[in-house]
Amino acid sequence: MTQAEREQENEKEKDKEREKDKEKEQRGVKRPVVPPVIPEPSQESAALQSAALQSAALQSAALQSAALQSAALQSAALQSAFVLSEVYCPKQIQTNFIVVINPGSQTLRIGRATDTLPLTLPHVIARRHKQPGQTRYEDAWLKREGLNRPESGEQRQNGLKMVDQAIWSKKMSNGARRTPVSAEQARVYNRQIRPAVLDPNSRQKWTNTSHQPEYLIGDEALHVNPTDCYNLHWPICRGQLNIHSGAGGSLTAVLADLETIWSHAIQKLLEVSLKDLKYYRCILLIPDIYIRQHVKEVVNMLLVKMGFSAIIVHQESVCAAFGSGLSSACVVDVGDQKTSVCCVEDGVSHRNSRLCLSYGGSDVTRCFFWLMQRAGFPYRECRIANRLDSMLLQQLKETFCHLDQDICGLQDHEFRARFPESPVILYQLRLGDEKLQAPMALFYPAAFGIVGQKMTTLQQRSHGDPEDPHDEHYLLSTQSKQDQSSKSMERKSSSKPSGFEGESSSQGAEQTERGNQDIEHGHSQAEALTSGADPEDMPSVLLARKSAMTQFEGKALGLDKAILHSIDCCASDETKRKMYSSVLVVGGGLLFHGAQEFLQHRILNKMPPSFRRMVENVEVITRPKDMDPRLTAWKGGAVLACLDTTQELWLHQGEWQRFGARMLRERAAFVW
Ligand SMILES: Nc1ncnc2c1ncn2[C@@H]1O[C@H](COP(=O)(O)OP(=O)(O)OP(=O)(O)O)[C@@H](O)[C@H]1O
Numbered sequence: 001m002t003q004a005e006r007e008q009e010n011e012k013e014k015d016k017e018r019e020k021d022k023e024k025e026q027r028g029v030k031r032p033v034v035p036p037v038i039p040e041p042s043q044e045s046a047a048l049q050s051a052a053l054q055s056a057a058l059q060s061a062a063l064q065s066a067a068l069q070s071a072a073l074q075s076a077a078l079q080s081a082f083v084l085s086e087v088y089c090p091k092q093i094q095t096n097f098i099v100v101i102n103p104g105s106q107t108l109r110i111g112r113a114t115d116t117l118p119l120t121l122p123h124v125i126a127r128r129h130k131q132p133g134q135t136r137y138e139d140a141w142l143k144r145e146g147l148n149r150p151e152s153g154e155q156r157q158n159g160l161k162m163v164d165q166a167i168w169s170k171k172m173s174n175g176a177r178r179t180p181v182s183a184e185q186a187r188v189y190n191r192q193i194r195p196a197v198l199d200p201n202s203r204q205k206w207t208n209t210s211h212q213p214e215y216l217i218g219d220e221a222l223h224v225n226p227t228d229c230y231n232l233h234w235p236i237c238r239g240q241l242n243i244h245s246g247a248g249g250s251l252t253a254v255l256a257d258l259e260t261i262w263s264h265a266i267q268k269l270l271e272v273s274l275k276d277l278k279y280y281r282c283i284l285l286i287p288d289i290y291i292r293q294h295v296k297e298v299v300n301m302l303l304v305k306m307g308f309s310a311i312i313v314h315q316e317s318v319c320a321a322f323g324s325g326l327s328s329a330c331v332v333d334v335g336d337q338k339t340s341v342c343c344v345e346d347g348v349s350h351r352n353s354r355l356c357l358s359y360g361g362s363d364v365t366r367c368f369f370w371l372m373q374r375a376g377f378p379y380r381e382c383r384i385a386n387r388l389d390s391m392l393l394q395q396l397k398e399t400f401c402h403l404d405q406d407i408c409g410l411q412d413h414e415f416r417a418r419f420p421e422s423p424v425i426l427y428q429l430r431l432g433d434e435k436l437q438a439p440m441a442l443f444y445p446a447a448f449g450i451v452g453q454k455m456t457t458l459q460q461r462s463h464g465d466p467e468d469p470h471d472e473h474y475l476l477s478t479q480s481k482q483d484q485s486s487k488s489m490e491r492k493s494s495s496k497p498s499g500f501e502g503e504s505s506s507q508g509a510e511q512t513e514r515g516n517q518d519i520e521h522g523h524s525q526a527e528a529l530t531s532g533a534d535p536e537d538m539p540s541v542l543l544a545r546k547s548a549m550t551q552f553e554g555k556a557l558g559l560d561k562a563i564l565h566s567i568d569c570c571a572s573d574e575t576k577r578k579m580y581s582s583v584l585v586v587g588g589g590l591l592f593h594g595a596q597e598f599l600q601h602r603i604l605n606k607m608p609p610s611f612r613r614m615v616e617n618v619e620v621i622t623r624p625k626d627m628d629p630r631l632t633a634w635k636g637g638a639v640l641a642c643l644d645t646t647q648e649l650w651l652h653q654g655e656w657q658r659f660g661a662r663m664l665r666e667r668a669a670f671v672w
């Protein structure tokens with residue numbers, strides 16, 4: 001290397017450093033002080049004592065309700081914190097030493113609780129083949145199962161007809177009807193367009209693998225040359241661990257991928273040495289509908305393998321509400337591959353209101369591609385199985401699609417295809433209704449053409465946990481016995497002195513509240529106790545839930561219908577009213593121009609007339625606190641770390657090693 005070359009290299013390094021510093025400044029990163037010594041938690045000794053006691057079941061119930069209470073307290077604390085416009089952070093909570101992790105199917109969001117914004121990176125890993133000659137494997141991204149069934153095409157056409165009907169029936173803001181534009185009109189133009197070479201050299205490079213790294217993470221993984229011997233894995237798929245029968249699809253392999261990606265992000269991007277993680281705590285955001293076994297495995301990985309000293313597991317929806325400064329809202333998270341809807345009230349996510357739909361932004365992208373192909377898409381070699389093409393298509397969707405009924409007619413657009421080892425090519429294309437039709441498929445998911453897949457998931461009840469002798473089943477059956485005996489006691493003492501009623505009026509309210517929670521518990525209790533019994537004996541809620549299961553599971557419910565269903569599953573009219581007044585949309589999948597008005601209009605039109613009279617204002621919030629909605633849940637996790645009411649929720653490494661899964665149930669701020 002000559003002197004000049006060396007200087008050039010140095011200059012490049014300095015530039016990189018400067019860029020890194022700038023990025024950190026933008027994220028509001030503060031340098032940590034020396035790691036503190038974490039004192040042995042006082043909760044732990046309490047838990048130890050409680051373990052020694054035999055009345056564990058009752059205690060667990062009490063602990064769990066304490067955790068739920070703390071959720072309500074948190075939401076209250078949070079509200080006042082937001083009123084003060086600054087989150088109150090007690091000194092003893094070293095938020096600099098808390099890492100908040102929000103794993104998504106497409107994006108990992110990770111950062112210190114003190115950072116203003118998290119780091120975001122594609123949640124993907126490329127692993128080098130162990131032996132030469134191994135077949136290359138890549139997890140699908142835009143491609144998915146159920147698209148090539150014989151009925152898929154017809155279903156897609158039917159869905160599109162519904163979309164067109166809806167577009168036509170809604171008037172523009174000036175009262176006029178929209179003139180539909182046929183794909184044929186755009187096609188005639190697009191077919192005659194010839195792409196232009198802008199530059200023979202794109203200056204884009206495949207990731208350098210000459211030093212044969214064992215793995216590559218994020219953008220580097222996405223840009224690994226397909227001729228290199230690397231497999232590509234997305235460890236989260238539709239919000240859950242991406243377990244499958246292909247290469248790298250075992251639970252162990254997926255957990256190893258998560259550990260490698262997160263460790264890399266912590267070490268290389270947050271600049272925390274892995275050996276220092278014993279000084280750090282972690283807040284892990286999990287989906288609203290979660291698989292208990294998977295959460296346990298991930299918690300184990302974080303505490304035992306990575307070595308965090310303590311963890312809080314919290315639901316994305318509740319964190320999203322926190323991140324927006326709302327204590328109650330119907331939270332709609334439209335992600336890349338899944339959409340979840342759930343009603344959060346006073347910091348608690350109502351279990352019956354949780355729905356997860358197996359579609360998201362990537363399905364809109366694929367639908368847009370299909371519509372553009374129909375309209376003569378000029379980049380004819382584009383394939384959704386190709387990773388870089390998929391990235392380009394996502395980008396085109398984000399740039400061109402909208403939900404604004406007022407934009408109509410044909411418009412001309414252009415885009416550049418810039419791939420490694422290829423020239424930069426400029427494409428021009430004319431598009432009309434495709435840009436509105438694709439996002440509208442979220443409301444008419446038949447247009448995605450997915451057949452034979454489970455499209456709607458509800459929260460499954462716990463089937464019992466061998467590691468947790470006092471699991472939900474045990475609690476419910478003991479609770480049931482207690483309830484029965486207390487009911488017979490109540491019947492005996494039904495003639496109370498008249499002064500008693502006035503005295504207990506506030507208690508009465510509390511009991512109704514508790515009663516609402518019990519409805520949630522009551523299902524599995526009823527399920528367990530009434531299995532084989534006359535169905536008429538089952539509580540009506542259970543029946544409603546069961547019928548919802550059979551009704552929805554194979555069917556893709558549209559986004560607006562899912563929201564209405566979720567709200568309808570709330571126990572009281574007062575809660576439903578609150579939810580209609582505050583529909584919070586987070587995630588990136590609905591980040592289209594006009595989405596707020598569009599969704600608001602659909603909810604208003606579809607909500608039951610009785611509520612239309614009751615609810616003053618249906619408010620759809622798509623940009624809470626002017627924040628990027630993709631980061632709202634992460635932000636909520638960071639806010640949570642600051643609240644002193646959160647402190648009792650920490651699950652410490654030692655407790656986990658001694659008591660395992662039962663600690664999750666006892667510490668979770670939600671009904672585990
Ligand atoms: N400006 C935009 N307009 C439209 N869509 C967008 C925009 N920005 C991002 N998206 C889409 O948002 C999706 C990613 O959203 P998000 O980051 O919430 O997903 P995720 O959390 O990784 O996935 P999931 O929640 O499904 O597990 C992608 O489909 C992306 O194309």
Ligand SMILES: [Mg+2]
Nearest residue numbers: 104105335587
């Ligand atoms: Mg998400």
